[in-house]
Amino acid sequence: MKKQLLMMSFFMALGVIASAQSKSKSKATPKAKTETKTMASRNNTPSLRAYGKGDNLLNIGIGIGSPFFGSGYSSSLPVNPSVSYEKGITDEISVGGQVAYASSKYNSDFPGSNYSFKQNAFYIGARGSYHFNELFKLDPKFDVYGGASLGYVVVSTSNDQGFGGTTGSGIGFGLFAGGKYYFSTKTSVFTELGYQSLSLLNVGIAFKL
Numbered sequence: 001m002k003k004q005l006l007m008m009s010f011f012m013a014l015g016v017i018a019s020a021q022s023k024s025k026s027k028a029t030p031k032a033k034t035e036t037k038t039m040a041s042r043n044n045t046p047s048l049r050a051y052g053k054g055d056n057l058l059n060i061g062i063g064i065g066s067p068f069f070g071s072g073y074s075s076s077l078p079v080n081p082s083v084s085y086e087k088g089i090t091d092e093i094s095v096g097g098q099v100a101y102a103s104s105k106y107n108s109d110f111p112g113s114n115y116s117f118k119q120n121a122f123y124i125g126a127r128g129s130y131h132f133n134e135l136f137k138l139d140p141k142f143d144v145y146g147g148a149s150l151g152y153v154v155v156s157t158s159n160d161q162g163f164g165g166t167t168g169s170g171i172g173f174g175l176f177a178g179g180k181y182y183f184s185t186k187t188s189v190f191t192e193l194g195y196q197s198l199s200l201l202n203v204g205i206a207f208k209l
Helices: 002-044
Strands: 056-064 080-088 093-110 113-131 142-159 164-166 170-182 187-195 201-208
Touching: 056 093, 056 187, 080 113, 093 142, 113 170, 170 201
Parallel strands: none
Antiparallel strands: 056 080, 056 201, 080 093, 093 113, 113 142, 142 164, 142 170, 170 187, 187 201
C-alpha cells in the first residue's frame, strides 16, 4: 500500500512539473516570435546614406564673391542665387546641370563724366561631382565631394543714359569642393568653395527628390 501511494505521488509530481514547463514554454513563445520579427524588421530597414547611385539631388543656394566682374564693380545684389541638380549614376559619380544669376554695377564720379553702368550675368551649364564617402568611409550624415562645371554665361549691359544690349558673353567654367550635412534622410545644408563662373562660395539647402 505504501509503495502504491509513493508511486502515485511520484507520477502526480511529474504531472505537475510537466504542466508547469508546458505553460512556461507557451508564455515564452510570443516573446521569441516578437524578438524574431523585430530583428527581421531591423535587417530589412535600409541604412542611412548621404549619397548613392540613383539619388536625385537638388541644391538651392546663394553665391558670395563673384570672379566674373572686373575691378571697380560693386554688387547690385548682395548674393547670387543658384540652382543645381545632379543624378547619381554610380555610388561615386553624379552628373547634372546648374543655373545661376549675378548682377553688378559700376559708378563713375569723375568731373563731367558721371554715369552708372550695370551688368547682369546669367549662367547655364553642366556639372559633375565625385563623392568621397565610400573612399573615406565617412559618417552617413556627411557627403564630401569635388567636381567641375562647364557652360555659357549670357551678359546684358545697361547704363543711366539709356544704352542697353548684350555683350561680353562667353564660356563659363568652374572647379569646386563641397560638403553636405544631412539633418534628415532627405534634407541637408551644403557649402561649395572654388572657382565657379559667378561665385567663389556657394551655400544653401539641398534635397533628395
